[in-house]
Amino acid sequence: MLARHWERTRIDGLITSIRDGHSSTLLLAGGAGVGKSTLLDYLAKQADGMQVLSVTGVQSEVELVHAALHQLCRPLVDAMGLLPAPQRDALEITFGQRSGPVPNPFLVGLATLGLLSEASRAGPIVCIVDDAQWLDEASARVLGFVARRLDVESVGIVFALRTPNDGAAFDGVPSVIVQGLGRQDAEMLLSSLTPGPIDPRAMDRILEEADGNPLAIVEATRTLSPAELSTGIILTDSAANPSRLEEQYGERLHLLPDETQQLLLVAAAEPSAEPRIILAAAAALGVRPEAVEPAVEAGLCMSEAPIRFIHPLVRSAVYRTAAPEALRAVHAALAAVDADEADPDLNAWHRARAVDGTDENAASALADAAGRMQARGGNAAAAALYRQAVEISSDEHRRSSWLLRISQAELAAGQYDLASRDIAAASSDQLHASLRAEATLTAARVAFVRERSGAAVALLLDAAEQLSSVSVHASREAYFEAFSAAMFGASLATTDVTQVAERWLASGVQPGDRPAHMLLDAMTRVITEGTPASRRKMQEVVVAFRREVPDERTHLHWLWHATIASLAAWDYDTWDTVSNRHLLLARAAGDYNELPIALTTRAYAHLFRGEFPAALDAVHELAAITSATGGRMNPSAEVGIAALQGRDEELDALVRWTTADAQERADGSAVAIAYWGAAVLDNSRRRYETAFGWARRARTMHNPLHSATNWALVEYIEAASRQENIDASEELAQFEAVTVPYDTAWGLGIYHRSRALLSTDREAEEHYRESRRLLSLSPGRLDFARATLVYGEWLRRQRRLKDARAYLQEAHQLFAAMGASGFADRAAHELRAAGATPRSKRAGAAVSLTPQETQIAQLAAQGLTNSEVATRMFLSPRTVEYHLTRVFSKLNITSRHQLVAASADS
Secondary structure (H helix, E strand, O other), X not given: OOOOHHHHHHHHHHHHHHHOOOOEEEEEEOXXXXXXXXXXXXXXXXXXOOEEEEEEOOHHHOOOOOHHHHHHHHHHHHHHHHOOHHHHHHHHHHOOOOOOOOOOHHHHHHHHHHHHHHHHHHOOEEEEEEXXXXXXXXXXXXXXXXXXXXXXXXXXXXXEEOOHHHOHHHOOOOEEEOOOOOHHHHHHHHHHHOOOOOOHHHHHHHHHHHOOOHHHHHHHHHHOOHHHHHHOOOOOOOOOOOOHHHHHHHHHHOOOOHHHHHHHHHHHHOOOOOHHHHHHHHHHOOOOHHHHHHHHHOOOEEOOOOOEEOOHHHHHHHHHOOOHHHHHHHHHHHHHOOOOOOOHHHHHHHHHHOOOOOOHHHHHXXXXXXXXXXXXXXXXXXXXXXXXXXXXXXXXXXXXXXHHHXXXXXXXXOOHHHHHHHHHHHOOOOOOHHHHHHHHHHHHHHHHHHHOOHHHXXXXXXXXXXXXXOOHHHHHHHHHHHHHHHHHHHHHOOOOHHHHHHHHHHHOOOOOOOHHHHHHHHHHHHHHOOOHHHHHHHHHHHHHHHOOOOOOOOOOHHHHHHHHHHHHOOOHHHHHHHHHHHHHHHHHHOOOOHHHHHHHHHHHHHHHHOXXXXXXXXXXXXXXXXXXHOOOOOOHHHHHHHHHOOOHHHHHHHHHHHHHHHHHXXXXXXXXXXXXXXXXXHHHOOOHHHHHHHHHHHHHOOOOOXXXXXXXXXXXXXXXXXXXXXXXXXXXXXXXXXXXXXXXHHHHHHHHHHHHHOXXXXXXXXXXXXXXXXXXXXXXXXXXXXXXHHHHHHHHHOOOHHHHHHHHHHHHHHHHHHOOHHHHHHHHHHHHHOOOOOOOOOOOOOOOOOHHHHHHHHHHHOOOOHHHHHHHHOOOHHHHHHHHHHHHHHHOOOOHHHHHHHHHHO
């Protein structure tokens, strides 16, 4: 919910009053679509634990006496027996449960008040009355009567209606006028509903027409296509998802004079809404400015010059209901206005829309505009413009070339079904050899991004080898992307990453001087050679990606390889820098192929830094994108979060779903991450035997450069160190080989931690201390906390309890602050074994308590009962109970015993 701070504050106050044993009422007034129902939904959620009664006024039932009252009170029928006989009889007759003379309206009002009062003895009640302007008159009078007489019954009533004048029966009820959204919030709402960038001019026009009405903004995004929203240009003759409201506007338009309809069409067809251009084009068509007056009288536009539509859907209705010949005439007039000075993209669009048949010059100009639009990240809009260029061209070579561009734009926009169809149409003999090579690679890319799996490795690799004799650059790119697919596939792919590396090196295709292709060459040599020298060479190449490299904006997938290489080199700073740039560029380009990968990598960068809320934000954005595009992406980020937050049931479900889905798609990386996550969780829970099993299974998804393989070694060594008769020296040697050559604080710190776990007592402390020293120099707070934990555990086993308590307390505070619940619990267990009590707050407790909550918490921590606290603070026991519930929720605790420790810590 955007803004609405004042309205939510009033609703929160109403809920608090009801919980405190008092009654409260409120009237929300505002136009259709302004957000009243959203506020009522918020009220219902805030009323958790209360009985919520609701009724919505229906215009067709406005003449049915007491219909709304009966619907509202129906759930309270059991309490009617507690009413005095006259009141009970009045309600039974009113609700048609028995026959008798029509009761006095005043008696019905008293009976309803009594019914709510008796029912509220079992718990607070909230009555929600939406569209109260459509209540039958008798129900409205009774509910207004009740609202004015409620006092201490723990009952709340909230009415929502169009204007205060619609509710004379509710006079005296406190009211709030629900206004439209302010500009900033309206922009935020529009942006949240629109994938990809929004042209500032389009933003201005849509928001001006919506005038802050949230429903108008939502309806616009449902009816207009993403391409239309990103440009302000109506690109098709039919709505992507026409609404009934747009259809109704269309019906009203046809009743207007022809001249008025033509003037409105000029305004609707000009995306810039520039008055001078609209008036000049209208004049060229012989249309007078005064022709707008019938549209103003019909309530379709404002009287402001020249034209301002009252709703975004009026504009789309004007355009989509116009006859083809009328559209062509209007676009021709608009294209002729200052053709030399106009926006070239808009002018090209107007020229193309004015064509009847074919026009190669107009088609070429429109294709150029599409290319410029795609360069700005408007992929969906570019695809629409290219498609229109195809329609007005008869040149088969051009048409095939533009179909290829359409498929590439659709691929970037996440429109995979359309991309598959158009790439098939583009693959014709009319394409130049280099374009055919590009089409082959595009088809392979579509196959890969739809599934994100190793199943596409062979297709990409074959494309790379076919392209080597046609386009060396395209061949390099195909090898690069085959390598990507193999990184996903790991050992489940028919053609694994080692085979890709070998075929790249054997191909004879030179890497050239592009940083990305030099990186590919370095990564493949690490896989095929695995020497310290090859590892140092890869590290040297990847560091160049800390700075922006040429062409990365048009080849975003290069940056993912850079993050993979930096992770393999344990170079946290490069990983952090490149993953952040990858995400920002993918967002700016509106590239829905790269965004899921960039978000996953970014989520892990946040996790290892201990920034769990930021990682969750990335996961939520990722879920929204995959839902919108229909693409498949393994839930790697969710696995990491669930494992580190100690969410056992959620992780178990993720592991089972991921392994089943990934086996089907040959996505070995997803399986490795799932097994690694299970090992992390079990190590945090001190379930070392099962953690060992999960880590061993993760290592079977072998991929020398995949982070999960190396991370699994870490969990394997830790789990092995806690069990007898398991020799992990070979695994330690393997881990040394993939960390020490890179000489980074992060990698060396984890290596020393792992070595300490397997060392004798005499050698262990040196490695524990060196691990902490190195990891303190790295941004990886999670691994520093783990090093501190295992050092504290070792000190406890050495019976150096004072030192152990200091390190274990530090570890517990670090884990609790970041939200790593499993490891926080393990540290707390070790602290208690060392004779100390954990003192840190849990994650999320940083939310400050109110002064009243703080005072109640402190008194309760002293051992006072709710009644005793209530007496001290002149509150009711019920109010104390309510505030204690909020305190427990904020501090993430469940008992008063924990409250003592939490209060001491605060």
